[in-house]
Every structure is written in structure tokens, then in C-alpha cells.
Amino acid sequence: MPNHVAVIMDGNRRWAGSRNFPIVFGYEAGFRAFKRLIELACNWGIGTLTVFAFSSENWCRPKAETDLLMGLFERILRFELEHFMRENIRISLIGDATKLPKQLQSLLVDAVEATQNNSRLHLIVAANYSGRSDVVQACRKIAFKVKDGLIDPNDINEYLVERELETSCTDFPHPDLLIRTSGELRMSNFLLWQLAYTELYFTNALWPDFGESEFLEALCSFQQRQRRYGGNL
Amino acid sequence: MRKSLFRILSVGPIPNHIAFILDGNRRYAKKRNLNEGMGYRAGFLSLMTLCKYCCELGVKYVTIYAFSIDNFKRKPHEVDAVMDLMLEKIQGMLKEESIVSQYGVRVYFIGNLELLNEHVRQAAVKAMEATSNNDKIVLLICVAYTSTDEIVHAARESCEAKRARVRSSGAREGNEEELKVVDIERHMYMGVAPDPDILVRTSGETRLSNFLLWQTSNCVLYSPRALWPEIGLRHLVWAVLNYQRVFPLLERRRKQM
Numbered sequence: 001m002p003n004h005v006a007v008i009m010d011g012n013r014r015w016a017g018s019r020n021f022p023i024v025f026g027y028e029a030g031f032r033a034f035k036r037l038i039e040l041a042c043n044w045g046i047g048t049l050t051v052f053a054f055s056s057e058n059w060c061r062p063k064a065e066t067d068l069l070m071g072l073f074e075r076i077l078r079f080e081l082e083h084f085m086r087e088n089i090r091i092s093l094i095g096d097a098t099k100l101p102k103q104l105q106s107l108l109v110d111a112v113e114a115t116q117n118n119s120r121l122h123l124i125v126a127a128n129y130s131g132r133s134d135v136v137q138a139c140r141k142i143a144f145k146v147k148d149g150l151i152d153p154n155d156i157n158e159y160l161v162e163r164e165l166e167t168s169c170t171d172f173p174h175p176d177l178l179i180r181t182s183g184e185l186r187m188s189n190f191l192l193w194q195l196a197y198t199e200l201y202f203t204n205a206l207w208p209d210f211g212e213s214e215f216l217e218a219l220c221s222f223q224q225r226q227r228r229y230g231g232n233l
Numbered sequence: 234m235r236k237s238l239f240r241i242l243s244v245g246p247i248p249n250h251i252a253f254i255l256d257g258n259r260r261y262a263k264k265r266n267l268n269e270g271m272g273y274r275a276g277f278l279s280l281m282t283l284c285k286y287c288c289e290l291g292v293k294y295v296t297i298y299a300f301s302i303d304n305f306k307r308k309p310h311e312v313d314a315v316m317d318l319m320l321e322k323i324q325g326m327l328k329e330e331s332i333v334s335q336y337g338v339r340v341y342f343i344g345n346l347e348l349l350n351e352h353v354r355q356a357a358v359k360a361m362e363a364t365s366n367n368d369k370i371v372l373l374i375c376v377a378y379t380s381t382d383e384i385v386h387a388a389r390e391s392c393e394a395k396r397a398r399v400r401s402s403g404a405r406e407g408n409e410e411e412l413k414v415v416d417i418e419r420h421m422y423m424g425v426a427p428d429p430d431i432l433v434r435t436s437g438e439t440r441l442s443n444f445l446l447w448q449t450s451n452c453v454l455y456s457p458r459a460l461w462p463e464i465g466l467r468h469l470v471w472a473v474l475n476y477q478r479v480f481p482l483l484e485r486r487r488k489q490m
Contacts, residue, residue, distance in 0.1 A: 057486065131450055132414065139388040140412040146392040153392040158381050161388065185475070189450040196381060196443040200454070230303020230442060 002176035002222055004048040005041065006198070008190055009034060011182030011206030018206075023065060027072050029208035035080075040215045042087060042121050048172050050124040052190045056096065056133065070101050073127070077107040081114065088120035094166035095129030122170055129166070131192025138164035167194055174198065177222045181207045181214075199225045235466065239290050242470065245477040248430035250294035251287060251469075252452070254444055255280065257436030257460030264460070270314050275462035277322055281332045286469050288336050288370045294426045296373040298444045302348065302382055316353055319376065323356040327363050337369030343422045344378030345386065373426055380446035383422050390420035423448055431476050433468070435461040451486070453479055
């Protein structure tokens with residue numbers, strides 16, 4: 001079983017479009033699928049779940065749509081925090097929260113603090129996150145340490161970079177399995193460094209339609225993979 | 234027939250850069266009851282054929298994952314066999330009748346070349362020099378490479394460069410600007426080429442195996458079941474058609490950024 005699963009929850013707008021619904025219905029259906037995913041992860045003993053809620057590239061969407069999404073995130077945090085506490089779910093946030101609306105920022109900070117001792121499932125939410133920016137900010141922190149004479153450039157190694165990545169909030173920053181819905185075959189700048197050896201699973205199902213059977217298919221596919229990490233079997 | 238097919242494909246956008254993970258050589262050898270060395274040799278023939286096709290199609294850059302730093306973990310005799318084959322083929326590239334010369338291929342060896350043995354490293358350097366004036370297509374051979382090693386190397390070089398700039402200009406270190414994306418990209422081994430448009434991994438495995446993690450963040454992925462020595466024209470055509478299908482969306486995203 002994968003210990004850490006990452007999910008790109010793609011296809012909410014297409015789902016709404018195919019039914020002639022307004023986009024907000026797509027996002028709300030997407031949220032229901034997200035709740036189902038959390039329950040499945042808990043039931044199947046997944047330790048860490050990282051979800052791509054909002055990419056830094058999504059700011060290019062129309063303002064009305066991004067406002068809608070931010071509003072939805074706020075509603076979710078307000079109404080679901082109690083549920084996360086009950087289910088013993090820990091929430092962490094990766095990404096540049098400073099660009100999010102102030103109210104959402106403070107709700108996120110509260111949620112992270114309130115759930116920090118929970119241990120059943122570690123839910124990492126990537127909001128306004130970019131894999132490349134994560135690597136750059138890690139290298140920047142290391143560059144400051146070099147400038148301050150704390151380390152020599154020759155001391156820079158993969159372990160040092162990994163420690164400075166935003167995913168250092170977990171002991172298992174490398175997803176075993178990444179699921180992307182809606183048939184798109186791209187990483188879209190999500191978790192760059194951390195995906196070095198991740199098994200990738202792509203499904204045509206749109207995110208709001210992703211349920212237990214789709215999740216089990218992904219798990220089955222994972223179990224059939226032979227992970228060699230470049231070495232021998 | 235291939236010319237007409239490529240002419241039809243050229244009606245749509247042609248990818249500028251295709252990257253390949255050459256997976257399945259050993260499985261191919263096992264399947265055909267050959268020794269592993271023959272699997273790699275068959276793989277090399279496929280590589281030359283693919284390069285030819287890419288050149289004819291108008292692709293400007295081809296990158297291949299020939300040998301990962303992780304592959305040094307394999308059995309010593311296997312690593313030696315691959316290194317010997319690489320040396321043989323690199324030396325072959327320098328001959329006039331080689332595909333590299335005939336098709337005007339400029340070759341780069343990308344990776345931590347210090348990890349290679351002296352003979353292979355020297356041959357690689359010679360091949361890069363000898364082909365530096367070729368301009369039809371660029372072949373980037375990733376050897377002793379992993380993406381995380383490339384990023385670490387770029388970080389080290391950026392810090393060294395900053396330190397050298399500060400020392401030579403006599404400026405106070407506090408006035409230095411913080412590290413940016415361009416600093417990292419400038420020092421990447423792959424800085425000699427634009428990002429790939431398509432990444433193909435053969436043998437049905439769907440993972441990146443620490444290959445071009447930085448450069449493929451918005452690249453179209455394609456993982457045919459065929460083992461690398463079995464890869465053919467139809468796989469290349471299918472990869473390009475898939476790319477052409479999503480191209481309008483990718484272009485819109487690029488323009489928005």
C-alpha cells in the first residue's frame with residue numbers, strides 16, 4: 001500500500017461544462033469528491049495525502065472564478081474543521097499563502113495550529129503552490145546560509161535541499177503514488193523534486209466522478225508496479 | 234511513405250524537443266533469450282532510428298536518459314558492460330560514416346561526468362568538441378545524471394558564482410540580491426536546450442525516475458507499453474498527435490504566464 005498519496009484534482013470545470021452547470025457546481029461536486037477521498041484514505045490506512053488545491057498558475061483564470069474558489073475554500077475550512085478534529089486529521093499547508101485573501105490565510109493558520117497533534121492522516125494542502133518555486137526558495141535559504149558562512153557551497157547536497165523544501169512538514173515528503181484525474185498527462189508544476197520516484201497514475205475520470213472504485217483501481221495499479229529506483233529488481 | 238506521413242503531421246505544430254527514457258532493454262533481451270548486452274545494443278539501434286525520424290520530422294532537440302546515477306547501484310559487470318558499450322558507440326560517433334555525422338547531430342553529454350571512468354569521460358568530451366559545428370539537430374545524452382543532482386549542482390554553482398562576484402567587486406555581501414529562478418536555470422546541465430515538449434517513457438512504466446523533473450513540469454507525458462528496442466515510427470507519430478491535441482491549451486497557458 002502506498003504510504004503517501006498525492007492527487008491532482010482536475011476536471012471540475014469540465015464536469016460542470018458537460019452538464020451545462022455553472023462552474024461553481026463543478027467545484028462543489030469536486031469538494032464532495034475530496035471529502036470522499038479523505039474518508040477512503042483514512043479507511044485504507046494512507047498516512048499522508050497531498051492535494052493540489054490551487055496552483056500559482058491558476059491565478060490566470062478570470063477573477064470571478066478565483067474569488068469563487070477562495071470563497072469555497074473559506075466555507076470548507078469554517079465548516080469542516082470540527083470534522084477534521086473528530087477524525088484526527090492533521091492539516092498542513094504548502095504554497096505561498098500571502099497571496100490568498102487575508103481571511104482565508106487566518107483560517108488556514110488556525111486550522112494548521114488546531115490540528116497539529118492529530119495523527120490518523122496528514123493532509124497536506126498545496127494552495128498557490130509551484131514545484132519550481134519550492135525548489136528555488138529552498139536553494140535561496142541555502143544560499144543565505146552560504147552567505148552567512150554557515151556552510152560552504154561544496155557542502156550543498158540533496159539532503160540539505162530536501163530539508164528546506166516546504167514538504168519538510170512531513171517525514172515522508174515523497175509521494176509513492178500520484179493520481180491525476182481528467183485524462184491530462186502532465187505534472188503541471190506540482191511537487192517537482194518530491195516526485196522523483198513516484199508512480200504516476202492517470203485516469204480519464206473527471207475529479208467530481210472520482211470515487212471508491214476509481215481509487216481502488218489506482219491502488220491496484222500501484223500494487224502491480226515494480227519499483228526498482230534505478231537498481232536491480 | 235514516411236515523408237508523406239511527416240508532411241501531414243507538419244500541418245500541425247511539431248514539438249521542438251522530445252525527451253526519451255530508454256526503458257526495457259534488459260526485459261527485451263530476456264524476452265528474446267539474449268544476453269543483456271544484446272538488449273542494450275538493440276536499444277542503441279532504436280535510438281539511432283528514432284534520431285533519424287526526429288530529424289526528418291523537424292524536431293530540433295532530442296534528450297535521452299542513457300544512464301542514471303542510480304544505475305551505478307546495479308551489478309558491477311552490468312555497469313561495466315553499459316560503460317563499454319557507451320565508449321564503443323561514442324567513439325563510433327566520431328567516424329565520418331556515423332549517423333551523427335551524416336545527419337548533422339550536435340551531441341552534448343549531460344550529467345555529473347566526473348562519476349564516469351576516465352576513458353568514457355574523455356571520449357564524451359571529444360565527441361562534444363567534434364560535433365560542436367553540427368546544426369541539424371541536438372542530441373543530449375544524459376549520463377551519470379539525476380535531476381536532483383542537477384539541481385544541487387546548479388545551487389552550488391550559483392552560490393560559488395555569487396561569492397566570486399562579491400569578492401571581485403568588493404561589494405558588501407548584504408547588498409547581494411537573493412537567488413532567483415534564472416540563477417538556478419543558468420547553471421543547470423540542461424541549460425543548453427529549451428524545456429522538452431514531450432517526455433516518452435517506454436515499457437509501460439509511468440514514473441519519472443529522477444529525470445528532468447525541473448524541465449518537464451508542463452511537458453506532455455506518454456508511456457507506451459513497447460520496450461525501448463521495440464519502439465517505432467508509430468509511437469513517435471502517436472506522441473506527436475497527442476502533443477498536437479493539447480497544444481492549444483498549453484500555448485494559452487504559456488501566454489497567460
